[in-house]
Each structure stands twice: as structure tokens, then as C-alpha cells.
Amino acid sequence: MNEVIALKQALAERHLPFHEDHVRWLTDAVLRNRFLPRPDPDSIFVGDGDFQAVGAEFLGHFIRMGGLQPQSRVLDIGCGIGRMAVPLTQYLDGDNGSYCGMDPVAGGINWCQRMVSPAYPNFEFRQVDIAHSLYNPKGEINGLELKLPYDSRKFDFIIMTSVVTHLPDEEVTAYLREVERVLAPGGRVFMTAFVVDQSAQENRSKKRDARLGFQRYDEGPCWFVPEMPPLAAVGFDDGFLDRALTRAGLSIVTKSLGHWRGVPADHYQDVFIAEYREDGR
Template sequence: MSEAVLRHEIGPAATVQEDRVSWLMKTVRRNRFLPRPDAGRVFVGDGDFRAVGAEFLGHFIRLGGLRPEHRVLDIGCGIGRMAVPLTQYLDVEKGRYSGLDPVEGGIAWCRRFITPFYPNFTFQRLDIAHKLYNPQGKISGEALKLPYAERQFDFVIMTSVVTHLPPDEVLVHLSEVARLLKPGGRLFMTAFVVDGIAAANASGRRDPRLGFVRDGNGPCWFVPDTPPLAAVGFDDDFLDHALEKAGLAIITKSLGHWRGQDADHYQDFYVAESRGAQL
């Protein structure tokens, strides 16, 4: 499944939606009153905080089908890179956002600078162990249980999450996502899929920071001379099978330009839907 498979409305309504999305993204990028952390406090991800957030807001709407009234769960919300632009889109009365992260500093910043102005946005620290981001964490990633009742959310975000997880923990995370999504709810997930193009490192077309090498006989690819979980790639089809095993049907798989091919996004994107009635 190498090409993006998309479900989009066509016709005049789609044109109106695209005009609105483009306007909204520009507004987010230019709004100097939106909160933005000091660059030194951003502990994951690179690029301009506001511009990256605006870009992903567009992807959530266009590819993911996110709507203003949705209840959103952001796993690995960090220091609010996705939350800030979503404040300009989710309906104040109907929409809800819940952010989870193991890093206390990011959660504290979001609680201070986002929630007081947008009370439908809440943030919670989850003390899950991670060798890089929370080495003293008390919750094993293989025993993860997210603190919500089942079928609570319309839309789950996992940006730059599986790019820092071992395969067993990926399976647990996806199982939890499937438990929490309403029937027809959707997961938006980014990844590094090591397909044939990405594996052919000799061409030099790939992002030189991501010179992945396979880790033993498993599905993981790590970057030499960096901590193993600093960047994790997976064999092509590993995540496809993992999503299927969790009960999530892939509706979009779009490969990014990190591997050297043309794309309008950097990492690889998946949109997967909980089996059941469509949104």
C-alpha cells in the first residue's frame, strides 16, 4: 500500500472547506497572541513551533476528517505543538481536547498557557517509562492502560510517538487507541516506514539524520551512534499489520519526503478508522 488512499468530499462543499482550511492555517501562523514556548523548552520535534502546528492542523482536517465538534485525544502531546492550533478550530461548547505526556515540563506549560484560556483543553501527565523522555517512569509501556473509559474519543493523535517506541509498546498503544475510539473514530499517526526506497541508503536521497540500520532480525530500524529510541523506523507493513491486529482499518497511508521522494509532509502518515459506523 504505497500510495495515499483518501476519502474526500468532492464538489462545491469541498472547495469551501479548502478555502476555510487554508485561511485557518494562515491565521494560526500569523497570530502572535497564540501561546508559544521558548525554543529551549521544546523537547521533541524541530522546525518552527507555530508553522508546524498549523501544517498539522491542515492535515488533521484534510486527511483525517477532523471536525470542530470532535472529542480529541493527543497521545504524546509534548508542549502543545498540536494543541495550540487546535484551540482555533475545535468548538468551544462541543469540541474537547485531552492531552497526555510523560514529561512534566510540557504538561505544566500547557496547563499554564492553554487551559486557562481554553477550558475545553485539558492536560494530564502519565508517568510512563521511556528511556529518553522519562527514564524513572513507574508505568511500563508494555502494561499501558490509558486513563479513560472506552469509546470516549472521535479522533486520536499520535504524532512522533511510534517514532520513539519499541514494537511491543506500539502494539499496546494501538490496542488502547482502538479501545478508546468511538465506532468510526479515527487515529492520525506519523511514522518512519522503511520501505524499499528508504532502505536503499546508498543513493544518498534520504534525510542524512535518518541513516537507519536494521536492529537484529526484528522490524525495528535505529540510527547508529544515537540512542535506540531517538528515532525508530519500522519495516514496511509492520504498522499496517499492527493497526489491523488492533481492529483499526487503514483509510490513508501516505509516505513522506524524509525518504527523498516528493510529498507535502515529512514523516509518513497513517489515518486508521475504528471498525463500525463511519463518522
């Protein structure tokens, strides 16, 4: 078997078909499991909705949309206080799968290290002291100079839920450059965002989330909500994130618009799934 054929077979095996009945059973089991760790509501510093319900929902999205496998090596950028990590403990294989979570907020990382890692040793958490005006204003690392503390080609699946929704456009570019570096061949990034397309701008159906009346910031691609701090919710011109992913060397597999803009969808934010391919195609 030559190396090209072997590579193609290896990539195909990373994204095996899922069984819908099993995914439904799994997400329901996560939702109903009262023994899973759950932080005090007052300590949850980011994200709306029920902690366990949102985590179970995204576990389903990762499997159905992203092709996440039990043996995947997962990196969760902006893991917060474990909203995605906790349900993944019920899916990732304890011997072959692994999870690394990173976040600039020490409180969330400390909770995860206390409540998740002791029971699931293949789950590790690390604070990366990235400066952010809302979440870590005294951080030492400039987001434009981000270097993820992981080896190149280490991960099969990277999670970026509600990350670029809090970043200026220049930092999005820096993050995606590092995402490309640490993704293994055939590895995927699952990223949520607010794409300010014509439907979102005009709100013709009057069903857009009332909290997200985005207005353009300047001549750049960013949109902010006037009554909120600038990085509390960031939207981007339609096409900006597509180009940013492509420039980073990633191939877009899925672009799915969410129901925050008042259109039918089974997810709230917009979803991008992109893949690193050694041959660039």
C-alpha cells in the same frame, strides 16, 4: 430508521467535506497569530522546526487528510509542550469539541496547563507517568502495560504524531490496543511514522534525510540510527505498522509516505490514518 442505517449515517456525518479556502485561511491565521501561546525555544524537548509553523501545518493535515471536525473529541497521545494543541484551540468548537492531551514529561504538561487551559477550558492536559529511556527514564508505568486513563469509546480523533517513532515494536502494539479501546465508532487515529521501505533503505536518489540512515536492529521489525540513542528515532519494516493496526481492530483509511525518504510529498514523516468500525469492515 433501523440501527444499522442510523449508524452508517452517523459515521458519514463525522467526516464531512472540508472547504480548501477556509483551511488555507485558518492555517495562515494560526501561523501569523502572535497572540497564541508559544513556549520558550529552550523548553521545547521534542520536535524539529518552528513551533507555530509545524502546528499550523499539522492542523491542515488533520482536517484535509484525517477528516477532523470542529465538534470532534480529540485525544493527543504524546502531546509534548502543546505543538498540536495550540493550533487546535483555533479550530475545535468551544461548546461541542474537546481536547485531552497526555504526555509522560511533566514540564510540557505543566506549561500547557498554565498557558492553554485557562483560556480554553475545553482543553485539558494530564501527565501519564510512562517510562521511556529518553523522555521519562524514572517513569512508573511500563509501556507494555499501558492503560490510557480514559473511558472506552470516548474519542472521535486520536493524534499520535512522532510517538511510534520513539517506541519499540512491542510497545506500539500495546498503544494501538488502547487506541482501539478509546475510539468511538467511526473515530480515527492519525499516526506518523518512519516506514523503512526499499526506497528508504537504498537511498537511490541520495535525497533521504541524512540524519536518518537507519540500520536494522536485529531480526525484528525495528530500525535504529547507529549514532543516536536507540529510541531517538525508530523506523519499522514496511508492513509492520499496517499489520499492527489491523490486529488492533482498526481499518486503514490512508497510508501516505513522507518526503524524509527523498520522494515528493507534502508531509515529512509517513502518515497512517485508521478507523474503528463497529462492524469490523
